[in-house]
Structure formats: structure tokens, C-alpha cells
Amino acid sequence: MTSEQMKMLLADMSLQEKIGQLLQLTGNFYAQEGLATGPMSDMELTREQVDCAGSILSAIGAKQLKRIQSSYMERQPHHIPLLFMADVINGFRTVFPIPLAQGCSFDPALSGEMAQVAAKEAARTGLHVTFSPMVDLVRDARWGRVMESTGEDPYLNGLFCQAVICGYQGEHVGEKDHIAACVKHFAGYGAPMGGREYNQVELSERTLREDYLPAYQAGVEAGAEMFMTSFNTLGRVPSTANRELMQDILRKEWGFDGVLISDWAAIGELLAHGIAADKEEAAYLALRAGVDIDMMTNVYANHLERQIREGRVPEEWLDMAVLRILNLKNKLGLFENPYKDADEVYDEMPDIEKAHRSFARKAAPETFVLLKNDGLLPLPEAPTEQVRSIAFVGPYVEEKRICGSWSLFYKMEENVTIREALEEAEAAGKLTIPVSCGKGCQVLDYGQERDGFRDHTRNESTREELEAMEAEALALARKADVVVMPLGEHHEYTGEGACRTEIGIPEHQMELFRKIHAVNPNIVVVNFSGRPLDLREVSRKARAVLQVWFPGTEGGHAIVDTLFGETEPSGRLAMSFPYNVGQTPVYYSELSTGRPHVDGAADGRCVSRYIDAPNKPLYSFGYGLGYTEFTYSYVTLSGAVLARRRTQEESDSGEEQLTASVTLTNIGGRPGTEVVQLYIRDLAGSVARPRRELKGFQRIRLAPGESRKVSFAITEEMLCFYRADMTYGSEPGSFMVYIGEDSDTENGAEFCLQ
Ligand code: GLC
Numbered sequence: 226m227t228s229e230q231m232k233m234l235l236a237d238m239s240l241q242e243k244i245g246q247l248l249q250l251t252g253n254f255y256a257q258e259g260l261a262t263g264p265m266s267d268m269e270l271t272r273e274q275v276d277c278a279g280s281i282l283s284a285i286g287a288k289q290l291k292r293i294q295s296s297y298m299e300r301q302p303h304h305i306p307l308l309f310m311a312d313v314i315n316g317f318r319t320v321f322p323i324p325l326a327q328g329c330s331f332d333p334a335l336s337g338e339m340a341q342v343a344a345k346e347a348a349r350t351g352l353h354v355t356f357s358p359m360v361d362l363v364r365d366a367r368w369g370r371v372m373e374s375t376g377e378d379p380y381l382n383g384l385f386c387q388a389v390i391c392g393y394q395g396e397h398v399g400e401k402d403h404i405a406a407c408v409k410h411f412a413g414y415g416a417p418m419g420g421r422e423y424n425q426v427e428l429s430e431r432t433l434r435e436d437y438l439p440a441y442q443a444g445v446e447a448g449a450e451m452f453m454t455s456f457n458t459l460g461r462v463p464s465t466a467n468r469e470l471m472q473d474i475l476r477k478e479w480g481f482d483g484v485l486i487s488d489w490a491a492i493g494e495l496l497a498h499g500i501a502a503d504k505e506e507a508a509y510l511a512l513r514a515g516v517d518i519d520m521m522t523n524v525y526a527n528h529l530e531r532q533i534r535e536g537r538v539p540e541e542w543l544d545m546a547v548l549r550i551l552n553l554k555n556k557l558g559l560f561e562n563p564y565k566d567a568d569e570v571y572d573e574m575p576d577i578e579k580a581h582r583s584f585a586r587k588a589a590p591e592t593f594v595l596l597k598n599d600g601l602l603p604l605p606e607a608p609t610e611q612v613r614s615i616a617f618v619g620p621y622v623e624e625k626r627i628c629g630s631w632s633l634f635y636k637m638e639e640n641v642t643i644r645e646a647l648e649e650a651e652a653a654g655k656l657t658i659p660v661s662c663g664k665g666c667q668v669l670d671y672g673q674e675r676d677g678f679r680d681h682t683r684n685e686s687t688r689e690e691l692e693a694m695e696a697e698a699l700a701l702a703r704k705a706d707v708v709v710m711p712l713g714e715h716h717e718y719t720g721e722g723a724c725r726t727e728i729g730i731p732e733h734q735m736e737l738f739r740k741i742h743a744v745n746p747n748i749v750v751v752n753f754s755g756r757p758l759d760l761r762e763v764s765r766k767a768r769a770v771l772q773v774w775f776p777g778t779e780g781g782h783a784i785v786d787t788l789f790g791e792t793e794p795s796g797r798l799a800m801s802f803p804y805n806v807g808q809t810p811v812y813y814s815e816l817s818t819g820r821p822h823v824d825g826a827a828d829g830r831c832v833s834r835y836i837d838a839p840n841k842p843l844y845s846f847g848y849g850l851g852y853t854e855f856t857y858s859y860v861t862l863s864g865a866v867l868a869r870r871r872t873q874e875e876s877d878s879g880e881e882q883l884t885a886s887v888t889l890t891n892i893g894g895r896p897g898t899e900v901v902q903l904y905i906r907d908l909a910g911s912v913a914r915p916r917r918e919l920k921g922f923q924r925i926r927l928a929p930g931e932s933r934k935v936s937f938a939i940t941e942e943m944l945c946f947y948r949a950d951m952t953y954g955s956e957p958g959s960f961m962v963y964i965g966e967d968s969d970t971e972n973g974a975e976f977c978l979q
Contacts, residue, residue, distance in 0.1 A: 226560045231551050234303060235544060240530055242302055243547045245277025247525045249310070249486065249518050252284025255293045260284075260633055262312060262678045262721075263489030268523050276300045279550055280308035280518060282356075285634055287564075287572040290351030294563050306554055306563035310407070313355035314373060314631040315339070317346035318639070319581040319778050323629035323755055324359065324385075326592035326774035328375030328799030329849070331900045331922050333388035335588055336375075340392025342581050345402040350634075351567035353557050354405040354451060358389040360440040361410055361455075364810035366803055367420025369723030372629055372755030372775070374415060376799030377812040377846060378919050379436050383443035390447040398450055399558040401566055408444035410455030410488060412470055413437045417457060420809060422724045426457045431912065431947045433459070436814075438474070445479045450553055454487050454516060456494070463498045465491040466510035476515060484549045486518040487511065493522035504528040509538055517546035577639055582779060589776045589783030593794035595850040596760065596802070597770040601749060603790030603852055604707065606650075607657045614659040616701040617643060618741060620668040620734060621711030621753050626682065629755055629775035630720030633679045639778060643711055643751075646781035656789065661705065665698030665741070666691060668715050670733040675717040682717065695737060702745045709788060710738060710767075711751040716775055719755025728806045729759045742766050751784060757802040761843060772796075790852065795898040795924070797849035797967065801842040808838060813846035813968035814915040847902050847919070847967035853893025853929065857901075860964050860974040861886050867978045869955055870941050883976055886936040887964045891927035898926045903937045904963040904970070910956055911949035917963060937964070944978055 226234075235243070250268070251261055254275050260283040276297065284290060290309055298304045315321045321339040330336070340357075347355060359373040360382050375385040386408065395403040413433060417424035428437060444452070452475060454465040464470055465487050475481045492511045493504065501507035508528040511519070519525040532538040557565060576582075595602070605612050621627070623644040625637050643662075650656035667684040669675060671691060674683035686694070702708045712734045717723060729735065730752070742748060749769040752758065753776075764770055771794060776783055786792045803811045822834040824841050834840055863884040891897055903921035907914040921937045939962060944955045955978060963973040 226555050231548060231555060234551065235547055238303060238547070240533060241273070242277055243543055244525060244529050245274060246279035246305070246547045246550050247517060247519055248274065248278040249280045249282055249520045250275065250278045251521065252281055252293070254278070255281060255297070256284060256289055260678060263521060266490070266522070270523055270526060274526050278307070280310055282310045282520065283312070283633070284309060285311060285350045285352065287349060287351045287567040287569040291564050291567050298563060305551070306559040308354060308550070308554060308559070309352050310354040310356060311347070311352050312357065312631055312633060313343050313347045313352065314357050314359070315629060316343050316632065316777060317350065317634055318636065319346060319577050319585050320628040320632045320635045321585055321777045322589050322592040323372045323631075323775045324375050325372050325755065325800060326776065326796070328381060328385060329594050329796035330591040331381070331797055331799070332591055332924060333384040335591060336385050337388035337392035338584065339588065340389040342584065344393045344404045346581070348402045348404050348566035349568040349571040351564065351572070352404055353559070353565060354407055355393060356407045356409060356453060357393070358386050358406065358444070359409050360386045360444060361413070361415030362437050362440065363415040363800060364812040365416070365420040366728050366757040366800070366809050367724050367726060367806065368415065368417060369422060369719050369725070369756070370415070370721055371800060372719040373631060377801065378799065378814065379439040380919050381799060382440035386440045386443045387447040390444060390449050394448065394450065398556050405450035405553060405557065407451035407453050407486065408441055408449045409453035411441055411452050411464060411475065412455060413459050414455035414457050420724055422722050423456045425461070426459050428459065431951065434947050442479055445475070445481045449483065450556065451484045451486060452481060454485065454491055456488055456491055458498065463491070463495055463500060465516055466495055466500060466514050468514045471514045471516065482549070484517050484553050485515055487516050487520050489520050490522050492516065492519050492524045505532055508532065512538060512542045512546065517549050577778065585777055586779035586782045586786070589779055590787045590792045590794055592774060592776070592796045593783070593787055594772040594796040594798055595769070595794040596772055596844055597764055597767065598850055599768045601707065601747065601768040602771070602788065604749075604788050605658055606655060606789050608659070612658065612706045614661070614705045615707045615709060616705035617647065617660060617662045617709045617711065618665045618698040618702055619711040619737070619751070620664050620666050621713055621751065622662050622664055624668060626716050627753065627775050627780040628716070628777050630677055630717050630723065632777070635778060641779055641781035643781045643784055646785035650785060661701045663698040663701045664694050665737045666694060666733055668713070670731060675715055677717040682715070695740070698737065699740060699744055702741045705745065707747045707749065708741055708745050709749045709751060710741065711753065712738065713753030714755065714758065716755065726806065728756065728803070730763065735762065738763060749788070751788070757800055759805050760802060761804065764843065793852045793895070793897060794849070795851055795900070797847050797900045798844055799846070801846050802844035804838050804841070804843045807835070808842060811842045814918050816913045817916050845967050845969050847900070848969070849900070851897045851899070853891055853895045853897035855897070855899045855927070855966070856890045856892050857965055857972055858888040860962060860972055862962070862974050862976055865976050867939060867941060867976060869957060869978055881940070883939040884936050885939055885962045885964060885974065886934055887972070888932055888934050889925055889927065890932040891929055894929050896926065896928050898924055899966065900924050901935045902965060902967065902970070904968060905939070905943060906961040906963070907944065907946070908959045908961060910946065910958065912947070914946065917968065919968070935964070939976070941978065
């Protein structure tokens with residue numbers, strides 16, 4: 226349809242019909258079963274209103290969506306097709322590691338490939354839009370939704386955001402097997418006070434723009450078709466009514482002209498926030514802010530018409546929203562083919578597409594972070610003198626729920642557990658060392674239960690059963706030379722509405738760990754979690770600790786492949802692991818303060834430090850080990866002066882860009898991948914600057930003994946920031962450039978910008 230035809234269609238639509246396009250309901254209103262990813266309320270809608278809703282969320286299934294679409298279009302006065310949307314966060318049927326794990330890969334292209342796979346599977350089930358990527362910057366492990374983010378760094382998050390959007394949307398969302406992306410949650414949702422869900426966010430404009438907005442802006446630059454408002458207030462204004470955010474920054478400053486959808490019930494929640502006295506005011510505030518779609522409330526549906534008829538709401542606001550929605554439907558080609566890529570045959574295949582499964586298995590180890598290893602890993606596949614047998618003891622040894630709490634559509638039986646992977650490797654003759662398995666305990670403690678959007682889990686074991694489980698585990702551990710303990714938090718202890726004030730491994734699992742350690746200290750902990758946990762005790766006592774997050778469909782295969790050295794863990798932390806919960810929020814790019822303190826320095830009382838804990842996290846941003854060892858040469862610079870962006874004739878005093886290099890050498894006995902990281906520190910600016918900022922990284926794979934020169938360009942653009950007058954640009958002065966294995970590296974050199 227041409228834009229002229231869309232305008233004619235708009236002109237021909239009734240007021241009710243136009244308002245209907247702004248309404249989004251769950252699939253429950255159109256089919257028997259459906260998913261609710263938020264609080265359900267009585268919507269007080271007429272059948273006509275339901276029949277005129279512009280989009281549906283959380284309904285899937287090619288057959289079902291085709292049926293809904295065709296019956297809906299018959300009743301819709303202008304036969305305008307529905308948009309089908311859902312939360313495809315880390316995969317649809319093939320589930321990949323959670324986004325926080327993906328961030329640890331430092332491999333945005335890998336996540337882009339995952340998004341392509343997800344887009345194909347989602348498109349074939351009939352979906353048109355995914356509520357992904359979530360690009361909220363996160364620094365507080367107490368917040369449950371850190372699992373959906375790619376971490377604490379603006380630069381890294383921006384690269385992942387762009388790669389994932391390109392993976393979902395391709396060159397054009399109308400192309401086959403592509404879907405529209407929705408960047409969320411705009412803005413600053415990842416910084417709730419106290420790490421408590423939906424709580425207020427208090428950020429200075431400079432911190433908001435410096436740290437939190439860049440990744441969202443990257444989403445606009447990548448051409449995301451949709452944005453979603455966040456639940457939180459910013460400066461005490463809820464995002465869903467925040468004109469400065471939605472109109473001034475998102476649409477005017479950044480030029481976003483796509484669809485803006487509210488988060489679930491967020492428009493209605495303007496009353497609870499206390500900035501709307503009633504639903505009419507809520508409708509007015511949200512539409513004025515430019516929110517086009519009202520997800521799951523009746524505020525627009527029941528409280529716009531009168532205001533428009535009485536001239537209190539300009540009909541032009543409504544028309545602009547409707548046009549943006551029609552434009553997205555048009556871009557997806559729905560007016561020509563309302564079913565787009567819905568494909569019952571593909572959608573109902575008996576198994577996951579083989580290529581998807583093997584990709585998921587190969588990709589997951591890039592997200593695993595080896596936090597400790599005294600040489601015990603990799604484990605031998607055949608018995609050796611030191612290791613003649615291995616016991617796998619822990620609640621995750623045969624757990625199928627390893628996809629994270631935002632994986633809503635996978636088939637449980639298609640997930641591979643550690644135990645299944647071990648049995649497969651034994652049957653294939655790949656594993657000849659005797660291995661035994663025992664759960665030792667359940668993921669949840671006795672009688673505990675936990676609700677999720679997708680399912681409800683409960684520890685049904687009796688005390689006697691749990692005692693027998695533990696006894697069996699201890700017996701296995703006594704007999705074996707090495708014990709691998711797959712432990713961790715329940716998958717529904719992270720995600721939306723899952724904030725914690727303590728961030729340890731569940732205590733009943735730690736009791737098992739201590740008992741096992743007492744009979745056999747040769748322990749490898751495999752930790753499952755959706756957030757950084759307080760791992761002090763296991764890190765102190767275990768001989769190796771492998772962080773696997775929630776690794777997805779192929780998790781069991783990927784973990785066994787990694788433990789036995791078929792592949793190596795090459796992830797680096799995208800989010801700091803706090804020493805304890807008292808340190809949160811903790812992140813690498815902090816300011817130095819006027820009284821900086823380096824752990825261990827005898828610098829007295831009045832410095833920026835804790836009495837009862839170090840300043841440094843337990844494991845820093847960028848940290849991670851592999852199965853080999855690398856050395857770095859000192860940093861060399863192509864020059865000591867970088868010229869500021871001036872006219873050509875003045876630039877001879879320095880170089881438009883400098884090159885910083887190191888020589889990396891694999892001094893170990895195995896091939897390995899290193900994530901070489903580039904950080905820059907502005908030693909003095911018109912405002913306080915972070916102790917360092919990630920400005921580049923390269924994943925380098927080297928054979929044993931191999932060396933390679935690794936170089937990075939340093940440009941003035943990398944040195945720009947929001948200066949004292951809030952203009953964005955560079956300032957002359959001295960800088961340090963660091964190149965090393967993580968954010969603590971001191972391998973650096975100085976240069977200046979003139
Ligand atoms: C939820 C989440 C949001 C999700 C939406 C639809 O409340 O905040 O991330 O996309 O509702 O499920």
C-alpha cells in the first residue's frame with residue numbers, strides 16, 4: 226500500500242475504528258488458551274472493541290494465528306490485518322543462552338545469528354514483532370531482569386542491540402523469516418532504586434545520557450521498528466507519560482518514527498503513579514507523550530473518544546498514532562499477505578531444525594565464563610592416574626528448565642540436560658571415564674514453589690526422599706576422584722518481578738556443597754543463574770567454578786563439551802560479580818571520587834572504601850579464564866598526540882587517529898580464544914570522568930605458542946562526552962589507553978588530545 230492509500234484508509238476510518246488500532250490484547254480474547262505476562266484485570270470491553278483491536282500479544286501457532294487473522298479481518302470494517310507480537314527474548318523454539326550470557330560472549334555477531342534463527346522460528350509460527358532486544362543498562366544484581374540485559378557497559382550493549390535488531394529485521398522486515406524488533410524498556414528501567422522491581426529511577430541527565438541512553442539510541446540507528454516504554458519514573462515522571470523522553474529525545478533528537486508501545490498496563494498505571502487523576506487524564510498524558518499502542522488496558526479504548534469529540538484531545542494525535550501502526554503493518558506486507566510467513570508444516574515439525582540445534586550447542590560455550598580453575602579443568606574423557614572416575618552431583622544435573630524465565634515457547638522435552646549429554650557421550654564411546662549422577666537435592670528447597678509466566682514449579686519431594694537424595698550424592702562423591710556440582714538459583718528467581726535482597730546460591734544447595742566438600746574437596750562448581758551471585762564461598766572452596774547462566778536448549782551438551790575440553794569457555798563477564806550484596810550497585814566504569822582507595826592500600830580511614838569488604842567486586846567486568854594462558858606485551862602507540870577535529874591545515878600537529886597495539890601470545894599448551902579489551906581514561910575533564918571506559922575489543926584465537934599483534938584505532942570520537950555545559954564533544958588533555966584481559970588491566974600508555 227502506498228502512503229497515499231494509507232492516508233485515504235485513515236480518512237475513511239471511524240473514530241472508534243481508529244481508537245481500536247491502538248488497543249493491544251492478549252490472545253486469550255481470541256483463542257482458548259493464551260499467555261499472560263502481566264497482571265490480568267477486567268477490561269470492560271465490548272465485543273466490537275475486541276473485534277477492532279489493532280494487535281495481539283503472546284498468542285502463537287501458525288494454524289491458530291491464521292484462524293484468528295482471517296476471522297478478525299472478516300469482522301474488521303476495513304479488513305485491516307492484526308499485528309501479532311510476543312516476547313521472543315533469547316530464542317523461540319530453539320532457546321539460546323539468556324541475553325546476559327550472550328553479553329559475556331563479547332560477540333555481537335553471534336547474537337545477531339541467534340536473532341536470525343529466532344526470527345525464522347517466530348515468523349513461521351505467525352509472529353510479526355518481538356519485544357526484544359531489551360537494552361537496559363544494569364549494575365545492580367538484586368534486580369531480577371539483569372538476565373535480559375547484555376550488561377553494565379553502554380558501548381557493549383549498543384553493539385549487541387544493533388546486531389540483534391539486524392538479526393531480527395534483516396534488510397527489511399517484510400522479507401521472509403524476518404520480524405520487527407522492539408527496543409525496550411525506554412528508559413533507564415535497569416536502575417531501579419534499591420534494585421527493586423518497578424521502583425523509581427533517579428539519574429542525573431548527564432548519567433542518563435552518558436551511560437543509559439546510548440544503547441537505545443543505537444537501536445534507533447539500527448532501524449528498530451518499535452520502542453516500548455518502561456514502567457519506571459525518571460525524574461519522578463513515569464516514562465509512559467514522559468514527553469521529554471518520548472517526544473523530545475526519542476522522536477525529535479533521535480528521529481525515531483516507528484511505533485511506540487506501552488509496557489503491560491503501563492498507561493493505566495499512571496493512576497497508581499499518582500500523575501493521572503483518572504483514566505481520561507491517563508489517556509491524554511500517554512497519547513500526548515506519543516504512546517501509540519496501549520498494551521492490555523482499556524484506557525485508550527474507553528477514554529479517548531469523548532475527549533476527542535469534545536476537543537480536549539486533538540484528533541491529530543490519534544491519527545499520527547494510527548498511521549504509524551498502519552505503516553508498520555504495511556512494511557510487514559500484511560495488507561498483501563496478512564499471514565506473512567506463518568507455516569503450519571514448519572511450525573509443527575516434530576523436532577527443532579537440526580542446523581539450529583547444532584548452532585545452539587556450538588554457541589553456548591562462548592557465553593560460559595570460567596571464574597576459577599586450578600588446573601582441574603578440562604576433565605579427562607578417559608581414566609587417568611589422577612582422575613579415575615567423576616561424580617556429577619547437584620540439582621541441575623538433570624534439570625530441563627535451563628532456558629531462563631523469559632523463554633515462553635520452547636518444548637521442555639527438547640532441552641538437553643547434563644545427564645542426557647553424559648549418557649550420550651558414553652554411548653558414543655566419547656566418554657570412557659566412569660561417571661555417576663545424583664541430584665543431591667532439588668533446585669528449590671523443601672516445599673518451596675515458584676510461579677512463572679510459563680509454568681509453576683514446586684519441590685514435591687518428601688523429607689525422606691530428599692534425605693535419600695543427599696545420602697546417594699555423598700556416597701557417589703566419596704567414591705569418585707572428582708565431583709562436578711551443577712548448582713544455582715531457580716530460573717524463576719530471575720526475570721520480571723524477581724528481585725532479591727540476598728544474592729547467594731540457595732542455602733540448601735550450599736549445605737549440600739559443604740557436605741560434599743567435607744568428603745571430597747575436588748569440586749568443580751557449574752553455576753546456573755540469571756544474575757551475578759555472591760560466589761565467595763564456592764570460589765574459595767571449589768577447585769574450579771564455571772558460570773553457565775541459563776544456557777538454553779543445548780545447555781547439557783554445551784556444558785559437557787566444555788567440561789571435557791571438546792570446546793573451551795571463552796566468555797568474559799559483561800556484568801561485575803559483587804563481593805557481596807552490600808556492594809551493589811558495583812560496576813567497573815565508576816568515578817574515582819576525591820579520595821580514591823585501592824584495596825590493600827594503607828591509606829587511612831577517610832577514603833572511599835568499606836570497613837567490612839573490599840571495593841573491588843569478586844570478579845570484574847571483562848574477566849574470564851580459558852584453558853590456555855596468554856601474555857600481553859606493553860602497549861605501543863603510533864604517536865603521542867591525537868589532533869582534535871579541526872580544519873585540515875591545523876591538523877598537522879598530530880594524527881587524526883592513533884593506533885594502539887599489543888602483541889598477544891598463547892603461552893599455554895592448547896589453542897585458545899582471548900578477548901582483548903581496550904579501555905580509555907580521560908585523566909581530567911570539565912566534569913569527573915570514569916576511571917576507564919571500554920572502547921573496543923577483539924576476540925583473538927591463537928594456537929599454542931602463536932603470537933599476534935593486535936591493534937586498535939583511537940579516534941577523537943572515542944573521547945567525546947557530555948561536557949560541563951552538556952554539549953557533547955571532546956576536550957584537549959591527557960588520556961590513558963589500556964589494553965588487556967579485563968577492566969582491571971594496568972597495561973597502558975599515555976597520549977594527549979590537542
Ligand atoms: C512485561 C514486560 C515486557 C514484556 C511485556 C509483554 O510486563 O515488562 O518486557 O515485553 O510485558 O509481555
